Protein backbone atom coordinates (compact mmCIF):
# COMPACT_ATOMS: atom_id res chain seq x y z
CA UNK A 227 0.00 0.00 0.00
CA UNK A 228 1.38 3.41 -0.93
CA UNK A 229 -1.36 5.89 -0.13
CA UNK A 230 -4.74 4.70 1.07
CA UNK A 231 -7.12 6.97 -0.78
CA UNK A 232 -10.27 5.38 0.61
CA UNK A 233 -9.16 5.83 4.22
CA UNK A 234 -8.08 9.37 3.44
CA UNK A 235 -11.54 10.17 2.08
CA UNK A 236 -13.23 8.57 5.09
CA UNK A 237 -11.13 10.55 7.55
CA UNK A 238 -11.72 13.82 5.68
CA UNK A 239 -15.42 13.08 5.81
CA UNK A 240 -15.30 12.45 9.55
CA UNK A 241 -13.19 15.54 10.19
CA UNK A 242 -15.77 17.54 8.30
CA UNK A 243 -13.54 20.60 8.22
CA UNK A 244 -12.98 20.66 11.99
CA UNK A 245 -9.27 19.89 11.65
CA UNK A 246 -6.55 20.12 9.01
CA UNK A 247 -5.08 16.79 7.96
CA UNK A 248 -1.30 16.71 7.67
CA UNK A 249 -0.05 13.58 5.93
CA UNK A 250 3.08 12.40 7.72
CA UNK A 251 5.35 11.10 4.99
CA UNK A 252 8.53 10.43 6.98
CA UNK A 253 10.46 7.39 5.70
CA UNK A 254 8.13 7.17 2.68
CA UNK A 255 9.45 7.64 -0.86
CA UNK A 256 8.53 10.63 -2.98
CA UNK A 257 6.40 8.38 -5.19
CA UNK A 258 4.06 7.80 -2.22
CA UNK A 259 3.94 11.53 -1.61
CA UNK A 260 3.06 12.12 -5.26
CA UNK A 261 0.19 9.66 -4.96
CA UNK A 262 -1.18 11.58 -2.01
CA UNK A 263 -0.57 14.85 -3.83
CA UNK A 264 -2.56 13.60 -6.80
CA UNK A 265 -5.40 12.88 -4.37
CA UNK A 266 -5.37 16.50 -3.29
CA UNK A 267 -3.14 16.42 -0.21
CA UNK A 268 -1.02 19.58 0.11
CA UNK A 269 0.07 19.41 3.77
CA UNK A 270 2.88 16.97 4.50
CA UNK A 271 4.79 16.35 7.72
CA UNK A 272 8.41 15.28 8.05
CA UNK A 273 10.51 14.91 11.15
CA UNK A 274 14.09 14.61 9.91
CA UNK A 275 15.76 17.67 8.42
CA UNK A 276 17.99 15.68 6.09
CA UNK A 277 15.09 13.69 4.68
CA UNK A 278 13.00 16.81 4.20
CA UNK A 279 15.88 18.48 2.36
CA UNK A 280 16.10 15.56 -0.02
CA UNK A 281 12.38 15.55 -0.77
CA UNK A 282 11.49 19.22 -0.93
CA UNK A 283 13.39 20.20 -4.12
CA UNK A 284 12.05 17.32 -6.21
CA UNK A 285 8.40 17.60 -5.17
CA UNK A 286 5.76 20.18 -6.15
CA UNK A 287 6.55 23.60 -4.80
CA UNK A 288 3.04 24.26 -3.55
CA UNK A 289 3.38 21.57 -0.89
CA UNK A 290 3.11 22.97 2.63
CA UNK A 291 5.90 21.28 4.59
CA UNK A 292 5.29 20.83 8.30
CA UNK A 293 8.34 20.13 10.39
CA UNK A 294 7.02 17.89 13.16
CA UNK A 295 10.21 16.45 14.63
CA UNK A 296 12.65 17.64 17.24
CA UNK A 297 14.49 20.58 15.70
CA UNK A 298 18.05 21.44 16.67
CA UNK A 299 18.97 25.12 16.48
CA UNK A 300 21.85 24.48 14.10
CA UNK A 301 19.46 22.92 11.56
CA UNK A 302 16.95 25.76 11.40
CA UNK A 303 18.87 27.46 8.60
CA UNK A 304 18.24 24.57 6.21
CA UNK A 305 14.47 24.60 6.44
CA UNK A 306 13.93 28.33 7.05
CA UNK A 307 13.63 29.21 3.33
CA UNK A 308 10.53 27.12 2.77
CA UNK A 309 9.04 25.52 5.90
CA UNK A 310 5.31 26.18 6.34
CA UNK A 311 4.97 25.43 10.06
CA UNK A 312 7.45 24.32 12.72
CA UNK A 313 5.50 22.22 15.20
CA UNK A 314 8.04 21.49 17.87
CA UNK A 315 9.37 24.64 19.50
CA UNK A 316 10.56 23.33 22.85
CA UNK A 317 13.16 25.91 23.93
CA UNK A 318 13.43 29.68 23.82
CA UNK A 319 16.86 29.41 22.20
CA UNK A 320 15.23 27.78 19.22
CA UNK A 321 12.95 30.79 18.83
CA UNK A 322 15.96 33.12 18.72
CA UNK A 323 17.46 31.06 15.90
CA UNK A 324 14.17 30.90 13.99
CA UNK A 325 13.88 34.70 14.29
CA UNK A 326 17.43 35.09 12.95
CA UNK A 327 16.94 32.73 10.00
CA UNK A 328 13.54 34.17 9.14
CA UNK A 329 15.11 37.63 8.92
CA UNK A 330 17.86 36.31 6.68
CA UNK A 331 15.26 34.81 4.37
CA UNK A 332 13.02 37.87 4.58
CA UNK A 333 10.03 35.86 5.59
CA UNK A 334 7.81 35.17 8.55
CA UNK A 335 7.94 31.67 10.00
CA UNK A 336 4.96 30.12 11.76
CA UNK A 337 5.55 28.04 14.86
CA UNK A 338 3.75 25.93 17.43
CA UNK A 339 4.89 25.58 21.01
CA UNK A 340 5.36 21.95 22.01
CA UNK A 341 3.75 21.05 25.30
CA UNK A 342 4.65 17.84 27.09
CA UNK A 343 1.51 16.10 28.31
CA UNK A 344 2.52 12.44 27.93
CA UNK A 345 3.68 10.28 30.80
CA UNK A 346 6.75 9.11 28.87
CA UNK A 347 9.97 10.86 29.81
CA UNK A 348 11.32 10.86 26.29
CA UNK A 349 9.00 13.35 24.64
CA UNK A 350 10.10 16.93 24.21
CA UNK A 351 8.26 20.08 25.18
CA UNK A 352 7.44 22.56 27.91
CA UNK A 353 5.33 21.34 30.81
CA UNK A 354 1.84 22.93 30.80
CA UNK A 355 2.80 25.19 33.71
CA UNK A 356 6.08 26.27 32.14
CA UNK A 357 4.41 26.95 28.81
CA UNK A 358 1.80 29.21 30.36
CA UNK A 359 4.31 31.03 32.54
CA UNK A 360 6.96 31.51 29.86
CA UNK A 361 4.71 32.51 26.99
CA UNK A 362 2.51 34.80 29.04
CA UNK A 363 5.61 36.76 30.01
CA UNK A 364 7.47 36.48 26.72
CA UNK A 365 8.39 39.72 25.01
CA UNK A 366 6.87 38.89 21.62
CA UNK A 367 8.26 42.07 20.07
CA UNK A 368 11.66 40.31 20.02
CA UNK A 369 10.21 37.91 17.50
CA UNK A 370 9.02 40.17 14.71
CA UNK A 371 9.49 37.42 12.10
CA UNK A 372 7.71 34.68 14.03
CA UNK A 373 4.01 33.95 13.97
CA UNK A 374 2.89 32.12 17.08
CA UNK A 375 0.11 29.86 15.81
CA UNK A 376 -0.60 27.58 18.75
CA UNK A 377 0.32 24.36 20.53
CA UNK A 378 1.56 20.94 19.49
CA UNK A 379 1.24 17.94 21.76
CA UNK A 380 1.77 14.19 21.64
CA UNK A 381 -0.10 11.83 23.90
CA UNK A 382 1.34 8.75 25.56
CA UNK A 383 1.57 5.63 23.43
CA UNK A 384 -1.27 3.77 25.14
CA UNK A 385 -4.71 2.32 24.51
CA UNK A 386 -6.03 3.80 27.73
CA UNK A 387 -8.75 6.10 26.39
CA UNK A 388 -9.24 8.02 29.60
CA UNK A 389 -5.53 8.73 29.89
CA UNK A 390 -5.47 9.96 26.27
CA UNK A 391 -8.47 12.15 27.00
CA UNK A 392 -6.80 13.64 30.06
CA UNK A 393 -3.63 14.40 28.12
CA UNK A 394 -5.42 15.97 25.16
CA UNK A 395 -7.54 18.06 27.54
CA UNK A 396 -4.40 19.25 29.30
CA UNK A 397 -3.00 20.47 25.97
CA UNK A 398 -6.30 22.14 25.11
CA UNK A 399 -6.27 23.97 28.44
CA UNK A 400 -2.82 25.40 27.73
CA UNK A 401 -3.95 26.38 24.24
CA UNK A 402 -7.04 28.16 25.56
CA UNK A 403 -5.31 29.83 28.43
CA UNK A 404 -2.56 31.26 26.18
CA UNK A 405 -4.99 32.35 23.49
CA UNK A 406 -5.81 35.42 25.59
CA UNK A 407 -2.25 36.70 25.35
CA UNK A 408 -0.99 35.32 22.04
CA UNK A 409 -3.14 37.18 19.55
CA UNK A 410 -5.20 36.46 16.45
CA UNK A 411 -2.89 33.94 14.80
CA UNK A 412 -3.21 31.61 17.77
CA UNK A 413 -5.60 29.15 16.07
CA UNK A 414 -3.84 25.80 15.81
CA UNK A 415 -3.92 22.94 18.26
CA UNK A 416 -1.86 20.17 16.64
CA UNK A 417 -2.62 16.84 18.26
CA UNK A 418 -3.74 13.42 17.14
CA UNK A 419 -1.93 10.68 15.22
CA UNK A 420 -3.11 7.52 13.45
CA UNK A 421 -4.13 5.70 16.60
CA UNK A 422 -5.71 8.54 18.57
CA UNK A 423 -6.82 11.23 16.14
CA UNK A 424 -10.53 10.92 16.82
CA UNK A 425 -10.04 11.40 20.55
CA UNK A 426 -7.79 14.36 19.83
CA UNK A 427 -10.40 15.99 17.60
CA UNK A 428 -13.09 15.40 20.23
CA UNK A 429 -10.81 17.22 22.69
CA UNK A 430 -10.43 20.22 20.38
CA UNK A 431 -7.59 19.44 17.98
CA UNK A 432 -7.55 21.61 14.85
CA UNK A 433 -4.75 19.69 13.10
CA UNK A 434 -4.08 15.96 13.00
CA UNK A 435 -0.78 14.42 11.92
CA UNK A 436 -1.47 11.11 10.23
CA UNK A 437 1.20 8.75 8.96
CA UNK A 438 0.75 4.99 9.08
CA UNK A 439 -3.03 5.06 8.70
CA UNK A 440 -2.55 6.70 5.28
CA UNK A 441 0.78 5.34 4.04
CA UNK A 442 1.01 1.99 5.82
CA UNK A 443 3.32 1.04 8.65
CA UNK A 444 6.93 2.20 8.69
CA UNK A 445 9.90 -0.14 9.01
Ligand SMILES: *Cc1c(COP(=O)(O)O)cnc(C)c1O
Nearest residue numbers: 250273294419420435436437438
Ligand atom coordinates in the same frame (compact mmCIF):
# COMPACT_ATOMS: atom_id res chain seq x y z
C1 LIG B 1 5.50 9.95 13.06
C2 LIG B 1 4.73 11.06 13.68
C3 LIG B 1 3.34 11.18 13.48
C4 LIG B 1 2.51 10.17 12.69
O1 LIG B 1 2.45 8.97 13.37
P1 LIG B 1 1.42 7.82 12.91
O2 LIG B 1 1.17 7.05 14.15
O3 LIG B 1 2.12 7.04 11.86
O4 LIG B 1 0.20 8.50 12.40
C5 LIG B 1 2.70 12.26 14.03
N1 LIG B 1 3.37 13.19 14.75
C6 LIG B 1 4.69 13.10 14.97
C7 LIG B 1 5.36 14.16 15.77
C8 LIG B 1 5.42 12.04 14.44
O5 LIG B 1 6.74 11.96 14.67
